[in-house]
Amino acid sequence: MTKRKQLLIRIIICATVAGLIVLATMFASFLAPNDPYATSAAAIRQTPSAQYPFGTDNLGRCIFSRVLYGGRTTIGATFLLVAISFVVGTLIGMLCGYFGGIADRLLMRIADVALAFPQMVIAIAVAGILGGGIFGAMLALGITMWISFARLARSHTYSMKNQSYISAAILAGKSNWYIITRHIFPNLLAPLLTNGLTQIGVTMVGISGLSFLGIGVTPPTAEWGAMINEARAYIQLSPWAVFFPGLAIAVTIIVFNELGDLVMDYREM
């Protein structure tokens, strides 16, 4: 079997696992055995059992059901944020790369300054100012997230605009908008999608991290980072309450990161 074929098989496996995770969270209402928000004084900190596959937390809530519903919040917010960053960053990057000029220089310097600080530090500062909540967390992460898409789109567009096929399209009388949408964007799509896949893991860590710090999702909303934050107070009494949301974060991030890396390797072969 060729190396390319092996890589393709690994991509299919990773994509299947990623798809199953997404589907499980999407259909959480059908898969969850219990109400994720129902508290029960009789079921406080129960060990994993048939009724509560991942045990219960300090309020007697089913951790398995909360992990499934929490995935909706974490994965949903992550996908939405990556999608918005993809659109905004790509558009800015393509316009900067194609037209150049003062706007290009200004936006890229802003990007350089923003990248000089760790993304999480900026996100914590912004989320802190905004006062928490899922939209605050998304906005805080989104402030820097578009940059990777913009830089990638800009550098590709910049080198592409000097290609002969762009000159040919210009001489064919095609408008700038036509050239950007029909010639440049389709040729950018593959590297941008690969970047999008790798950004999913980073964003998930960011959203869960902010929730863990108490400046992301607010309780009682089920969210993996927030669940770990709530449960860490009694980790010695019921470690499963921390373990399972942590496992969900780790597995999801590993799967999406691996998928991004594999797709990148496949493209470069």
Place this chain on the structure above:
Amino acid sequence: MKEILEGIHLNKIFRDGDSLVVAANDVSFTLHEGEFLGIVGESGCGKSTLLRLVSGLIKPDSGELTHDGEAYTGMSPAKTGRFLQMIFQDAYASFDPHMRMHRSILEAAPKNVSEEELVQLLDDLHLEAKLLEKRPGELSGGQCQRMSIARAILSGADILLCDEITSALDVVTEAQIVSLLQGIRQKREFSMMFVSHNIALVSQLCDRMIVMHDGQIVEAGTTKELLENPKQEYTKKLIASSRMQSL
């Protein structure tokens, strides 16, 4: 013969770091209707820059360009494309790698071009119509370059600017392209500026020649005159080196 294109005292200087590169230094030329004009010189002498100036893809620092007696200096390439088209050195790079040839070729064509016209042109260029469904990466270098000739001709432009169009091809394919251009010339009316470092190749195809060196025209004349009686040392060297290569 009627003058179809004229360049008058064209100048272009590029900045390369701290130094300045004179790519076109007081370049003047004329192209007559139906004429094939060769531009020869070593790499970096300003041949390709001259074509890009003529096409409008880059603007001259000074000087004037006219088409059919009307000035078009500074005109956007989207407008110059109505009367001239360029054929590029790297045929593969001159087509969008994701686009099928059919769509790429029709991009430059007027809306009223029929499929029959397209197929007839491809036939003239010894290309099969089924190649239109392929992407550039699926074609050979020669097929791809013939497709770019088809695109330029189908656009209806009366001037073709050929920038080292055979330099990336093997000698057999190079000869095929030259022969096809000669054949097409009999069937369709167009003028051509043909840039090459290969004086022997240009002499097979062109009626007149311009010899460029360091951004300047050092000698110009009919192909016969230049080959038989070169006046400048540089031209003599070019001819001698071409003969050496053919040995």
